[in-house]
Amino acid sequence: MKVFVEEQRFKNWVLIILMITPIVGVLIPILTSKEGFPAFNTPKFWSLVMVSFSVVLVFLLILSIKLSTKINEQGVFYRFYPNQCKEKFIPWSRIQQCHVTKYNSLRKFGGYGYRRCFWGKNKGLALNVGGKYGIQLVLENGKKILIGTQNENDAKRVLETYQSKINSNG
Template sequence: MIEFKETQRFTQWWLWLILLGSWGAMVFALFMDPPKTLGSQLIVGILTISLPTFFWQMRLITRITTEGIYVRFIPFHFKEQFYSWDSIESAQVRTYDPLSEYGGWGIKYGFNGQGKVYNIAGDQGLQLVFKSGEKLLIGTQKPVEIQAAVRL
């Protein structure tokens, strides 16, 4: 039984401004000085289209069930990552600084032993500490709802 589900995407206006600005600059440069060979044209065309498409496809899906926590960061995870309740020592929502603690958003490893993070936006996350001592922070835009679904 699913007790919590959240799907997050990169929706920050400033990120899309940078991506679309870069894309526009590439298209303008190609228009002004197009590649001379068909192979070069194909490569540049694919790269030009793929950058915004890559970011548009990215999403972080978090599910909490009676069995545990499932996380999938598309397109990096081909299947959900599963963390059973038995393997988790503690799980608490906390505020964090994405830049100073983890170096930004995405899939990152923290500085000074903070462990791994999966995040898309914001500064709220579900901090998991495993019985093995490892740590994982899962970013969320729904801190109250995700904390209510935690079984520990």
């Protein structure tokens, strides 16, 4: 029995820079002004606190995002936290096709994250946090799900093991 297990998070340094930039953009003008850091009881101080707090909250939310994937003899399990609190399960009997594919997330789905696409050939669901490879599932009802992976070779090996279960559905 072969099992593929992967857990991914957003770890892009560009993302970190984008999150820190607004805080720095607010702090530098305040710290370099002649007035210095605003006094505790001024509206300027509380505006600074609110902007910084909001950016930190968004940053923490993005860092909490986690894509979990598991493939075993039963089927494919996936969870995109915090969008999905419960793990989703697709048994092999519901899968018509399953393979690892290379894709461009920005062109195909408009970026990373939990993406629903309602137009063209890309119709379906994409779950990804980075990279350019994904596990493409085509279900018996024609619905497509793409689950991003950073370990495309391991995913291919495990999918080859269960290919007979997939082919028996088609």
